[in-house]
Amino acid sequence: YTINEPAPIVVVLGEPVPPICFGDPGLITIDTIYGGAGMAFLDYSYSVDNNGLFLPANQPATVFGQSHIITVEDPAGCHQDASIDIPQPAEIIIAMDDSRVVELGDSTTVNPVVSPFGTYTYEWTPEDYILNGVMSQDITIKPFSSQEYTLTVTNPDGCTATAKIFIELDANRNVYIPNGFHPDGDGDFNDEFRVFACTGVQAINYCRIYDRWGGMVYQQTEIPPVCEGGSKLWDGTINGKRANEGVYVYLIEVTFLDGVTLVYRGDVTLLW
Template sequence: QRAILSGLPLALGPRRLSFNADTISNDSTTLHVFGVDSDSTYLEKTLCPGETLVLDGTPFGTSFLWEDGSTRARLPVIQTGRYQLSVFNGCEPSQVFFDVTEGPLIDIEFPQDTIGIHLGEVYPISPTLTNLGNTLELVWEGPLEEALSCLNCLAPAAKPLDNTRYTLRAANELCADTLHVTFLVDKSRRIYAPNAFSPNRDGRNDYFYLQSPDFGVIHSFSVYDRWGGLVFQSSESEMNQPQSGWDGWKMGKPVPEGAYLWTAEIEFIGEIMEVFSGEVAVLR
């Protein structure tokens, strides 16, 4: 003896068989289905000055409706305030409220983003920092970090040997800002050698010496008379030092007026060796 159950919820199928002998042949039952209470979620978000904040609803549902009519899962915002999102999972919609407040301002300014320097030159980087937060973290990054005097200070001195781009990241407890500075390094070597000097020991223009704004070491410096005779020679001396040059004397005696030839072998930063030569006149 079988009983047939009908009028069941769709999830159980249109009919079911029952072998229970006590099942009555015909009975009716009223089934009440109650909706799921709508949930509300409140989230706090921080919008940093000058930036765009993206509000993300994907963790809360599969279909979305923002209060402005947008049906995307994510909503970019540039203003503070409360943003309401309705999310759907097949039952009653849930509400998500994003309370967006402004974060503490942090801003870095520097008048130049590209700086040209000569090889060996030291350039002080001095940005202007505005920080309304309670904390501050500074980090400089770049391929030639060893050329910076410090990596966690605001104003390091830079001495890059190649073209380099440095990035400063400044952050407080909630917001951050970045600054990019590019150095273009001129690697041409500049040497100045006067074409005349007067070695009369009056304290003015008494020495013939090599000058340069670039760092370098003179490995050898020689002066010859017009017959090729060596009248002066020095080694491992510094540029820009009068006493390291020639005083116009040879073996304790002043050389005669006239033209003299000179040659110098100089090593610059980066182990770059160059040879220079020229002519200088002795005036009495």
């Protein structure tokens, strides 16, 4: 009476279907099994990485990119292991700032760095305030409101990565109005009442100046905004004659690039 030892279980794995993109699953299959107590291919089952779930031999298994152990079981409960390496595609990584502050009227250029090196397409959303188009890797933004932008990068296989940057608008109202002037003819900035309208100012709509009794002594409209040196307004005269020294009241309306219009009210002292 002879007890025959079953032939060893032989496992031949099929060519794996690797994942196309980082984090996507691939597929593994079993091409051939024989030996052990099995008589036909479907007599066997298998599990992946000893997860306790046994699949029919003809059913593909979904796996992620890494090394895996395939355990084949025959009808008698005998096991045979085989190993397989599933390649993991490189992850697309976008490196850029999370946020940036931009002063009203200024612009900023965002320069994302994408790795690994390769050919990509780029798309930014939304398109608001982007000066050079949404399909560029580097973009220049001139914002009139705070906005979050999303960059989507796609490689030739259709794999994508996204990153976001928040552009915060610093709506600083860059308007300076002196509280006095001294028109002595020496050629300095004090010879006229001026308004200094700098970055972010679109237009000075009007300037009106009143004496202490409410009489208008000066009016000008559509004044070009000037930062360096300021926009020249009143020279201190009324109908070509010197106005009395004293305190006058001004109203100056300014429109900014983001559409906000403000009226500045205050006092200015005239000294001869």
